[in-house]
Amino acid sequence: MFLMKSKSRIMTVIILIISAVTISGTLPVFLIDAHSLPFMRYRVELKDPKFDLVTITGSMHGTLSDETRLGIPDGGFGSKLDPIGFEATDIDGELLETEIKGDTWIIKNGGRDLSFSYDLVLTVEDRYSPEVRDMLTLIERERFRMIGRDIYLVPLDEVSDGIIIDIELYPGMTLHSTCASNRKRLIVPASANLAVTLAVSGDYRYSQARIGETDLILAIAGEWSFKDRELFDVVKDIVADEIDMFGSSPREKYLFVCDQNPIRGDKGFDFYGVHFGGGMLLLFDRSMDRSKLYDTPMAIVSHEFFHNWNGEAVAPASDSFVWFTEGATVYYSYKVLLRTKIISEGQYAEKRKVIEDRYLDNPYLETVAIGKAGNNDLSDKDMVNMLYDGGFLAAEALDMWIIEHTGRRYGLIDILRTIYRKHPDGVRIDEQYLISSVNVVADRDSSPFIMELIHTPATGILAGRRPGGSTKEKAFDPSV
Numbered sequence: 001m002f003l004m005k006s007k008s009r010i011m012t013v014i015i016l017i018i019s020a021v022t023i024s025g026t027l028p029v030f031l032i033d034a035h036s037l038p039f040m041r042y043r044v045e046l047k048d049p050k051f052d053l054v055t056i057t058g059s060m061h062g063t064l065s066d067e068t069r070l071g072i073p074d075g076g077f078g079s080k081l082d083p084i085g086f087e088a089t090d091i092d093g094e095l096l097e098t099e100i101k102g103d104t105w106i107i108k109n110g111g112r113d114l115s116f117s118y119d120l121v122l123t124v125e126d127r128y129s130p131e132v133r134d135m136l137t138l139i140e141r142e143r144f145r146m147i148g149r150d151i152y153l154v155p156l157d158e159v160s161d162g163i164i165i166d167i168e169l170y171p172g173m174t175l176h177s178t179c180a181s182n183r184k185r186l187i188v189p190a191s192a193n194l195a196v197t198l199a200v201s202g203d204y205r206y207s208q209a210r211i212g213e214t215d216l217i218l219a220i221a222g223e224w225s226f227k228d229r230e231l232f233d234v235v236k237d238i239v240a241d242e243i244d245m246f247g248s249s250p251r252e253k254y255l256f257v258c259d260q261n262p263i264r265g266d267k268g269f270d271f272y273g274v275h276f277g278g279g280m281l282l283l284f285d286r287s288m289d290r291s292k293l294y295d296t297p298m299a300i301v302s303h304e305f306f307h308n309w310n311g312e313a314v315a316p317a318s319d320s321f322v323w324f325t326e327g328a329t330v331y332y333s334y335k336v337l338l339r340t341k342i343i344s345e346g347q348y349a350e351k352r353k354v355i356e357d358r359y360l361d362n363p364y365l366e367t368v369a370i371g372k373a374g375n376n377d378l379s380d381k382d383m384v385n386m387l388y389d390g391g392f393l394a395a396e397a398l399d400m401w402i403i404e405h406t407g408r409r410y411g412l413i414d415i416l417r418t419i420y421r422k423h424p425d426g427v428r429i430d431e432q433y434l435i436s437s438v439n440v441v442a443d444r445d446s447s448p449f450i451m452e453l454i455h456t457p458a459t460g461i462l463a464g465r466r467p468g469g470s471t472k473e474k475a476f477d478p479s480v
């Protein structure tokens with residue numbers, strides 16, 4: 001809802017028909033009936049290629065609000081887009097006052113249509129700097145990839161269905177995106193999707209597949225030790241297995257982008273996967289050996305894709321439940337690799353041992369329970385390990401407990417699938433929600449087991465097999 005300035009309600013109906021050849025070669029027609037909601041469009045242009053300097057102009061039509069609020073999207077790892085020379089005007093070019101409150105930009109447009117513009121520098125000079133992780137947008141003469149959160153100040157109030165974005169960086173490039181696109185135009189379905197919109201263009205090679213009702217595209221750049229098809233086969237197997245686990249996927253279309261990892265840390269390059277809505281970036285080291293496609297590093301694909309359900313559709317209600325979001329995702333990411341035969345039983349067992357040993361050696365073992373790890377400083381590597389390793393082992397223990405107490409009829413995945421199907425528009429869950437869901441299938445009270453798992457540091461359930469034994473806790477007896 002928004003405030004109406006004029007007494008009579010002005011109905012603004014914008015009918016927009018765009019027809020263009022999409023990647024699938026069909027001719028789509030978008031009908032956008034905006035009713036009384038304002039309509040928005042953005043334009044991204046290259047101002048200075050030397051500094052990857054781009055100009056973003058936005059406009060809003062049909063607004064009746066006194067104020068228009070734009071927000072800076074979350075920057076993932078902490079840093080955020082930094083607009084240079086922001087200016088807003090009405091349609092006559094008259095400057096509009098803009099107030100900046102934290103991450104919110106409030107334009108005093110007094111019910112008038114408006115335009116705004118700002119510049120952005122999209123280069124990170126130093127590949128050793130932590131900012132490399134934040135800036136996932138890449139602009140080169142040959143190709144570009146753009147993540148919404150690096151580019152757009154996003155409307156905080158409702159706008160009509162479908163925000164139009166025109167991207168004009170280099171002539172002749174054709175866009176591929178997680179949302180509907182034609183040559184240089186994107187249609188983002190809602191303002192909430194703007195920050196997670198991924199678009200690529202230029203020198204990428206594309207592969208496409210349809211798995212059930214879900215479209216899958218792989219865009220890959222540069223030379224690798226593996227063939228495009230080999231990576232795409234691994235991705236397809238993982239995606240198909242996970243969709244099969246849940247029965248359907250939350251989105252109709254996913255875009256995987258495989259590109260070079262720009263990050264260089266102490267140990268050289270590493271693997272890196274980032275997931276934004278329907279987009280997934282796989283950033284690999286160019287020297288990566290082909291054998292890695294058939295090894296545990298591919299868990300970045302199964303892990304990130306699993307978050308579509310556990311993390312996004314079924315989200316943690318608070319930081320104290322992140323152990324489940326991450327733990328169950330780590331656990332199933334390896335299970336999926338095993339089931340699709342991307343890794344062998346031996347590789348799985350080896351990985352599991354690494355996780356268990358690291359958990360048992362964690363300096364926080366005796367003091368921080370997994371339910372507390374997510375509330376702590378996650379820039380601390382040991383705390384992150386406590387959350388992920390402990391989370392993995394806890395998810396495994398919980399899976400076993402459910403299997404055992406349901407006569408092998410159900411496992412943890414059945415709990416997750418049921419929650420996902422019950423809430424197609426998404427849900428936030430906490431430990432009480434988990435306990436009640438488990439109680440239903442197990443037909444008994446799971447809370448003593450789950451509470452100990454989450455709230456007892458070095459619980460015997462997870463640390464009981466420690467060589468030499470943790471004497472603090474005795475092994476949990478599920479029959480009690």
Ligand SMILES: [Zn+2]
Pocket residue numbers: 303307325326329
């Ligand atoms: Zn994760």
